[in-house]
Amino acid sequence: MKRIVALVLCVVLMVGLIAGCGKGGVKKGDGSTLKIGLCTSALIEDYDTNMFTKWIEEQSGYKIEFQFFSSQSSEAKSQIATMIAAGEELPDILWGVDFGKEVYTEYGDDGYFLDLKEYFDDKKGASKVFWDRFAELPEEDQDRAMRNMVNPDSGAMYALPTLQYSEIDVMDYMMFINQDWLNKLGLSMPNSLEELYNVLVAFRDRDPNGNGRKDEIPFIGCNSLSGHVINYILNQFLYFNEEKSFGIKDGKLTTPFTSNEYREGLKYANKLVNEGLLSSLSLTTNATTLKGYICPTTDASGNINDSDILVGCFVGHPTLVIEPNNPALYKYTAMNYWSNSVITNNQQVYRTFITEDCEDPDAAWNFLMNFYTEEASLRLRYGEKGVDWDDADEGTKSFIGYDAQIKVINQVWANQNNSTWGNIQSTILYYAENEVTQIEDVSKWQDYLNKQFTATHDNYFAAAEKYNPKEKLSAIVLTTEESEQYSMTISNCKSHISNSRTSFVTGTLNPNSDSDWNEYLKKLDDLGLKTWLSVAQKAYDRQNNLK
Amino acid sequence: MVSKRLKSKDPDLVYNQKGYAWNKFKSSWQLQLMLVLPLLYIIIFHYGPMYGIQIAWRNYRARDGIWGSAWVGWKNFQEFFAYYKWKTLVKNTLAISFYQLLAGFPIPIILALFLHVSNHKILVKITQNVSYIPHFISTVIMVGILNQVFNPITGFYGHIMKVLRQHKIISSNNYYDILSSEGAFRHLYVWSGIWQAMGWGTILYIAALAAVSPELHEAATIDGASRWKRVLHVDIPTILPTISIMFILRSGHIMSVGYEKVYLMQNKLNINKSEVISTYVYKYGLAKNKLSYGSAIGLMNSAINSVMIILVNFIANKLSDGEAGLF
Numbered sequence: 001m002k003r004i005v006a007l008v009l010c011v012v013l014m015v016g017l018i019a020g021c022g023k024g025g026v027k028k029g030d031g032s033t034l035k036i037g038l039c040t041s042a043l044i045e046d047y048d049t050n051m052f053t054k055w056i057e058e059q060s061g062y063k064i065e066f067q068f069f070s071s072q073s074s075e076a077k078s079q080i081a082t083m084i085a086a087g088e089e090l091p092d093i094l095w096g097v098d099f100g101k102e103v104y105t106e107y108g109d110d111g112y113f114l115d116l117k118e119y120f121d122d123k124k125g126a127s128k129v130f131w132d133r134f135a136e137l138p139e140e141d142q143d144r145a146m147r148n149m150v151n152p153d154s155g156a157m158y159a160l161p162t163l164q165y166s167e168i169d170v171m172d173y174m175m176f177i178n179q180d181w182l183n184k185l186g187l188s189m190p191n192s193l194e195e196l197y198n199v200l201v202a203f204r205d206r207d208p209n210g211n212g213r214k215d216e217i218p219f220i221g222c223n224s225l226s227g228h229v230i231n232y233i234l235n236q237f238l239y240f241n242e243e244k245s246f247g248i249k250d251g252k253l254t255t256p257f258t259s260n261e262y263r264e265g266l267k268y269a270n271k272l273v274n275e276g277l278l279s280s281l282s283l284t285t286n287a288t289t290l291k292g293y294i295c296p297t298t299d300a301s302g303n304i305n306d307s308d309i310l311v312g313c314f315v316g317h318p319t320l321v322i323e324p325n326n327p328a329l330y331k332y333t334a335m336n337y338w339s340n341s342v343i344t345n346n347q348q349v350y351r352t353f354i355t356e357d358c359e360d361p362d363a364a365w366n367f368l369m370n371f372y373t374e375e376a377s378l379r380l381r382y383g384e385k386g387v388d389w390d391d392a393d394e395g396t397k398s399f400i401g402y403d404a405q406i407k408v409i410n411q412v413w414a415n416q417n418n419s420t421w422g423n424i425q426s427t428i429l430y431y432a433e434n435e436v437t438q439i440e441d442v443s444k445w446q447d448y449l450n451k452q453f454t455a456t457h458d459n460y461f462a463a464a465e466k467y468n469p470k471e472k473l474s475a476i477v478l479t480t481e482e483s484e485q486y487s488m489t490i491s492n493c494k495s496h497i498s499n500s501r502t503s504f505v506t507g508t509l510n511p512n513s514d515s516d517w518n519e520y521l522k523k524l525d526d527l528g529l530k531t532w533l534s535v536a537q538k539a540y541d542r543q544n545n546l547k
Numbered sequence: 548m549v550s551k552r553l554k555s556k557d558p559d560l561v562y563n564q565k566g567y568a569w570n571k572f573k574s575s576w577q578l579q580l581m582l583v584l585p586l587l588y589i590i591i592f593h594y595g596p597m598y599g600i601q602i603a604w605r606n607y608r609a610r611d612g613i614w615g616s617a618w619v620g621w622k623n624f625q626e627f628f629a630y631y632k633w634k635t636l637v638k639n640t641l642a643i644s645f646y647q648l649l650a651g652f653p654i655p656i657i658l659a660l661f662l663h664v665s666n667h668k669i670l671v672k673i674t675q676n677v678s679y680i681p682h683f684i685s686t687v688i689m690v691g692i693l694n695q696v697f698n699p700i701t702g703f704y705g706h707i708m709k710v711l712r713q714h715k716i717i718s719s720n721n722y723y724d725i726l727s728s729e730g731a732f733r734h735l736y737v738w739s740g741i742w743q744a745m746g747w748g749t750i751l752y753i754a755a756l757a758a759v760s761p762e763l764h765e766a767a768t769i770d771g772a773s774r775w776k777r778v779l780h781v782d783i784p785t786i787l788p789t790i791s792i793m794f795i796l797r798s799g800h801i802m803s804v805g806y807e808k809v810y811l812m813q814n815k816l817n818i819n820k821s822e823v824i825s826t827y828v829y830k831y832g833l834a835k836n837k838l839s840y841g842s843a844i845g846l847m848n849s850a851i852n853s854v855m856i857i858l859v860n861f862i863a864n865k866l867s868d869g870e871a872g873l874f
Contacts (some may be wrong), residue, residue, distance in 0.1 A: 074834055077834070078833060081838075099836075100835065100836075102835060103835065103836040106608065106836065107609075111610065112609070204720060213712045214718055214719060216720055217720065217722070218720075276719065276721050279722060280724070280816070281699070281722060283814075283815045283816055284724065284726070284727040289698070292700070293700050488626060491831075492630065492631050495632075496631065499815075499818065502815050502816065508729075527631055
């Protein structure tokens with residue numbers, strides 16, 4: 001009798017479960033506790049009293065217990081590797097740990113991370129929230145995410161992806177020029193490579209900052225986001241997207257880094273460096289240091305001395321390389337683009353996992369699904385709703401002229417705060433760089449910055465539309481076997497290409513010398529360029545037949 | 548007390564008598580007991596983990612464990628030699644290591660002798676304290692200081708250049724960056740290391756110098772030896788065994804250049820001189836979770852280090868008729 005009652009109860013419960021899922025929303029938790037391991041951010045005051053923690057607990061119906069790992073991903077990785085090697089219990093969820101694809105696939109194949117395919121496949125139920133938001137992404141991004149989410153060998157899906165879309169961050173290089181100096185020297189905005197060269201020569205020789213010293217830096221970039229000065233120069237000669245390594249023509253992969261145009265680009269860059277027009281500091285400086293070069297120290301009243309300005313032309317993301325409220329910014333305007341303009345991939349990372357030690361994977365999954373709602377993505381980026389940001393006012397525009405969706409009250413990103421987790425993970429964030437943020441009654445500084453952003457954005461995308469090749473290369477995903485077998489060849493080739501590029505630009509190798517150039521090509525062949533190319537071509541063909 | 552008991556128990560015990568060693572051991576068991584802890588430490592933390600060396604010949608996966616992972620023979624070792632720049636790695640490692648040894652080894656000795664010779668006690672104490680302080684600076688901060696000082700525009704060096712430009716001594720806008728110069732890398736690395744470690748390194752030698760018998764000095768003074776001659780003929784010979792042992796120990800590190808500082812000082816432009824074995828192991832072994840590969844390279848280094856230590860010890864023994872060697 002008891003057994004029958006139990007059975008009936010089970011059936012009733014099952015039906016209830018299925019019905020619950022059928023409604024499609026995120027199922028509310030039962031108040032049980034989930035243990036989350038995350039990489040801490042120094043900017044967050046206290047994760048336990050954090051406003052996002054409170055919100056997500058309330059929203060999901062689960063309690064959170066934290067286990068903290070180092071803020072440095074390499075350190076966190078080895079902490080977790082040690083735990084695994086020692087057989088220690090992992091937290092239920094690992095949130096935002098950057099293992100890299102090879103490593104997390106291995107952990108997944110070994111069973112440390114759960115295969116979430118079942119959940120992802122339940123598109124109407126368990127993963128409805130995810131797929132609804134996923135559908136909003138551009139087709140190209142969806143395509144790339146689909147390729148990377150699934151392990152090509154086994155079809156397993158170990159990670160919960162973080163997918164972002166931004167129109168600002170995808171510009172490979174953002175160019176700004178010192179308008180003040182142009183005016184002073186009676187020059188106009190350059191519109192071709194030759195004009196740029198002449199402007200740079202004038203910057204170097206005609207003492208535009210008027211201090212009598214020859215201390216001007218005509219052209220400089222940096223090694224971080226949107227500061228790739230060498231990529232900018234190369235793209236004047238051919239379309240070169242470093243991220244993808246290869247180019248594509250009529251369905252066949254091409255190698256831009258062995259072409260004559262590429263060599264011409266290197267010659268031009270080398271000439272600029274040799275003549276003191278392009279600073280070789282561009283290759284080693286990070287954005288923070290570049291900030292110090294562009295923005296001179298202000299005096300007590302917040303002014304700067306014109307004679308302290310050193311930089312003529314810079315490549316870099318202005319929010320990273322300009323000191324907030326430093327008047328140096330007003331000297332610079334967005335430059336024109338007249339050639340290929342590489343649009344890099346939107347950020348897609350795979351850093352959230354449910355581990356084998358999780359006793360209730362359904363609960364962990366349901367909990368994480370709460371992160372994929374639009375509100376959660378905005379809270380992760382902008383902080384507490386109603387305190388740090390709110391819905392935009394009716395009919396307002398953002399700085400690039402889009403309809404505003406939110407207005408920022410209190411800037412929390414990259415500032416000390418207690419209303420985010422300091423990291424955007426396991427979510428889908430649309431317009432990550434304030435593209436839909438309402439323009440408030442902003443300061444002169446912010447207003448100026450917005451104008452330059454708009455100009456850059458518009459010019460950049462117009463140039464990309466006009467000049468970039470029409471045929472686009474989709475992401476190439478190798479199977480685990482392939483990447484294991486060829487990883488040495490590929491990393492040898494990649495590092496040879498990038499080291500040689502630096503050497504050609506700085507003059508350690510001479511791009512004008514045929515022997516240096518041929519040696520570079522020969523070495524590349526010796527390292528197995530042909531193998532790499534054929535493996536990649538095979539993977540590319542495989543993907544496109546699948547489609 | 549120990550010696551008393553020994554006498555009372557067994558008054559006729561002589562050195563070559565059977566059971567002497569055991570009795571001696573037994574009689575000083577309290578002392579032997581104190582040895583247990585360090586012994587345990589070495590067994591547990593140094594000999595115990597050695598069975599893990601085998602992963603150098605296996606394809607280690609955490610799930611299968613050390614004993615369960617598949618054997619792959621010499622694959623991990625071969626992979627290192629398949630890296631197209633392995634020769635550069637070895638060359639850079641050895642160059643830095645030898646430079647560090649040759650430039651860095653004598654300096655604490657010289658400093659210790661100076662401090663020993665000086666009669667100005669307050670000055671000696673101040674010098675000692677000041678020169679110890681850099682030892683406590685962490686590597687990250689040390690490299691931060693280097694970056695600040697040598698920045699060609701905003702650093703101390705940049706400001707000197709600015710003044711030189713102002714006075715028209717330099718008339719070019721070329722901001723020469725020492726930090727990204729291939730040629731300067733080794734000097735920067737080694738000399739900043741010496742600056743950091745020289746004070747701390749004197750401690751051992753100062754202790755050794757304190758053991759120099761004052762009678763020797765008095766005798767030498769009576770014979771009319773100057774202070775300099777006393778350093779040469781009294782102080783240095785006394786600490787020579789210490790110097791030799793330190794040198795032998797140091798030569799056992801010839802293949803190991805710590806990765807932290809090199810890694811932090813690396814950039815795109817000095818990479819040809821700054822990529823050493825340990826940074827490579829970090830990037831391709833640890834960061835990509837290829838623990839077997841990392842172990843294989845580590846094991847190779849240790850093997851070379853062991854050979855070096857034996858070789859240098861052998862030479863030291865030869866030169867000193869078996870007195871300066873470690874074993």
